[in-house]
Amino acid sequence: MNGWESLHFIGPALTLLIGAIVVLLVDLITDRRAATAGLTLLVLALTATYATVHVVLGTSGEALYGAVVIDRFGLYFAFLLIAITAAVVLTSFEGLDRISQAGEFYALLLTSCASMIVLAQANELITIFVALETTSIAQFVLAGLGRDDRSAEAGLKYLLTGAISAAVLLYGFAFLFGLAGTTSLAGIAHYVGTGPEGARLALTMAFVLIAAGLGFKMAIVPFHAWVPDVYQGAPTLVTTFLSAASKAAGFAIALRIFYTGLGGGDTFISQDWAMMFAVCAALSMTFGNLAAITQTDVKRLLGYSSIAQAGNIAVGLAAVASGSTLGPSAVLFFLGAYTATNLGAFICVIVVSKRIGSDDIRDYAGLLRRSPGVALVLALCLLSLTGIPPTAGFLAKVYIFNAAIQTGHAWLVGLVIVAVLNTAISAYYYLRWARTMVLDEPADATAFHPTLALGSLLAAMALAVLFFGLNPTWLIEAARRAAETLI
Amino acid sequence: MIPLEYYLVLSGILFALGFYGVLARRSAILILIAVELMLAAVSLNFVAFASYMDAELFTGVIFAIFVITIAAAEVGLALGIVLRIFRERRSANVDEASSLKW
Numbered sequence: 001m002n003g004w005e006s007l008h009f010i011g012p013a014l015t016l017l018i019g020a021i022v023v024l025l026v027d028l029i030t031d032r033r034a035a036t037a038g039l040t041l042l043v044l045a046l047t048a049t050y051a052t053v054h055v056v057l058g059t060s061g062e063a064l065y066g067a068v069v070i071d072r073f074g075l076y077f078a079f080l081l082i083a084i085t086a087a088v089v090l091t092s093f094e095g096l097d098r099i100s101q102a103g104e105f106y107a108l109l110l111t112s113c114a115s116m117i118v119l120a121q122a123n124e125l126i127t128i129f130v131a132l133e134t135t136s137i138a139q140f141v142l143a144g145l146g147r148d149d150r151s152a153e154a155g156l157k158y159l160l161t162g163a164i165s166a167a168v169l170l171y172g173f174a175f176l177f178g179l180a181g182t183t184s185l186a187g188i189a190h191y192v193g194t195g196p197e198g199a200r201l202a203l204t205m206a207f208v209l210i211a212a213g214l215g216f217k218m219a220i221v222p223f224h225a226w227v228p229d230v231y232q233g234a235p236t237l238v239t240t241f242l243s244a245a246s247k248a249a250g251f252a253i254a255l256r257i258f259y260t261g262l263g264g265g266d267t268f269i270s271q272d273w274a275m276m277f278a279v280c281a282a283l284s285m286t287f288g289n290l291a292a293i294t295q296t297d298v299k300r301l302l303g304y305s306s307i308a309q310a311g312n313i314a315v316g317l318a319a320v321a322s323g324s325t326l327g328p329s330a331v332l333f334f335l336g337a338y339t340a341t342n343l344g345a346f347i348c349v350i351v352v353s354k355r356i357g358s359d360d361i362r363d364y365a366g367l368l369r370r371s372p373g374v375a376l377v378l379a380l381c382l383l384s385l386t387g388i389p390p391t392a393g394f395l396a397k398v399y400i401f402n403a404a405i406q407t408g409h410a411w412l413v414g415l416v417i418v419a420v421l422n423t424a425i426s427a428y429y430y431l432r433w434a435r436t437m438v439l440d441e442p443a444d445a446t447a448f449h450p451t452l453a454l455g456s457l458l459a460a461m462a463l464a465v466l467f468f469g470l471n472p473t474w475l476i477e478a479a480r481r482a483a484e485t486l487i
Numbered sequence: 488m489i490p491l492e493y494y495l496v497l498s499g500i501l502f503a504l505g506f507y508g509v510l511a512r513r514s515a516i517l518i519l520i521a522v523e524l525m526l527a528a529v530s531l532n533f534v535a536f537a538s539y540m541d542a543e544l545f546t547g548v549i550f551a552i553f554v555i556t557i558a559a560a561e562v563g564l565a566l567g568i569v570l571r572i573f574r575e576r577r578s579a580n581v582d583e584a585s586s587l588k589w
Contacts, residue, residue, distance in 0.1 A: 133557045156568045167525035174532035181540050
């Protein structure tokens with residue numbers, strides 16, 4: 001399974017990388033932004049087609065000497081990441097807000113998307129590290145691509161925290177490698193499966209360091225410090241991309257390492273790391289929600305809300321039971337629902353920010369009268385973020401809490417109680433925002449409308465949120481089958 | 488032959504020093520140097536493990552090469568951003584880069 005056939009296995013990612021180079025070249029020839037943006041969309045469509053071919057053919061197995069694996073798990077994330085990138089590119093037709101280098105912006109988006117797809121496919125520590133760093137470096141540049149000082153500052157802060165967390169992650173990898181004597185996840189799983197009781201302390205240290213390094217990508221407490229600053233300082237388009245794609249990739253690789261590499265719920269250390277994630281989940285939810293209450297800047301508010309949501313997703317990481325993939329499949333479903341919801345909310349923020357020139361929550365007063373469509377979509381997304389039926393966010397929460405309760409551990413039931421209490425706290429600030437839009441008097445009642453492209457994108461997100469809320473069978477089935485390939 | 492533990496302790500000390508530097512330094516340049524120290528500790532770990540486990544096994548050494556290469560890319564990018572901030576503010580201190588705050 002080497003040579004050309006291996007390249008076929010990482011075909012979607014390669015298509016994106018070649019596309020990124022072509023986009024850069026075309027940008028040299030023409031100054032028309034619509035051309036590069038259209039080309040980027042074409043590349044994404046080709047990649048989606050390639051990934052579909054893999055699904056139809058049912059390709060599975062290892063390639064490149066076991067460095068990458070192609071399975072439903074990787075393909076699930078490939079589709080998720082392509083959808084996110086495509087949504088960001090479509091949004092960019094509205095205007096690149098503070099970004100002047102269009103060609104670089106699109107090329108970096110594609111590079112980042114490509115390396116995240118490889119990350120979801122990675123089956124070995126070196127590949128994981130290289131893919132993770134390629135993703136990160138592309139995103140550092142994206143965050144600093146804005147024309148103003150604040151964007152450069154966001155880029156620098158993101159880079160410094162990213163570099164530190166990479167070093168911590170690598171230190172964990174070094175111990176894992178030293179213990180297992182191999183970098184392949186299957187080899188590590190085999191080693192952990194033999195139950196080396198004497199190495200328990202070293203293994204614990206390794207997975208705590210690895211979780212700390214990945215916690216930066218997932219944005220869970222206590223590795224969240226960069227989130228509000230970067231979300232506010234980076235251009236909103238980039239923030240949209242980071243909040244959805246970077247988080248999804250972080251959880252993807254965490255699932256891969258802890259389920260494929262550390263053996264999921266069947267080993268002697270599984271309860272240890274489950275408990276570690278439970279603590280992180282409880283801290284993330286509580287901290288994120290409490291900090292979000294006092295925010296007046298919508299991008300900062302969504303930043304803290306994304307920390308709280310990461311806590312909700314981490315409940316699924318903590319829901320570990322022997323031979324069960326309920327936890328991972330709940331994480332996958334939640335990520336799908338969260339992506340649609342979060343993209344919807346951010347695109348609304350971009351539209352409003354462009355028209356009224358402000359990110360202050362008070363300026364959203366009376367939005368329902370000024371732009372009914374945008375206000376309704378935003379309100380729907382806020383309901384979904386809170387977790388109120390009939391939205392996708394509600395089902396995602398039910399599904400993930402159910403996974404935790406099904407394991408039968410008392411401390412996981414306790415975690416679910418904390419999570420439900422947190423949902424109540426989050427309802428306060430999400431619904432206050434919705435109330436401001438619906439009930440308050442606008443200071444300036446001029447009506448405005450989004451462009452056709454953005455309007456249809458918003459409609460699509462709203463439909464997705466409602467569709468997965470009313471008829472989740474298809475997505476749940478996809479998530480379940482993807483999670484089953486993990487072990 | 489020097490026992491493996493010596494290398495591990497040395498790399499532990501290097502890593503801790505680097506981490507201390509990250510927390511204690513204000514200049515972005517010095518933070519980057521501290522991160523480099525942490526990465527050096529990691530590389531030392533990989534190489535030590537690799538040479539003590541199996542002479543035929545080069546995985547650890549290859550990993551160390553990847554660590555060095557990517558660290559260089561990261562530093563290059565970081566210096567670019569620092570330069571840009573320095574031009575506007577005449578300072579590379581991270582605590583002065585604080586226009587973003589809650």
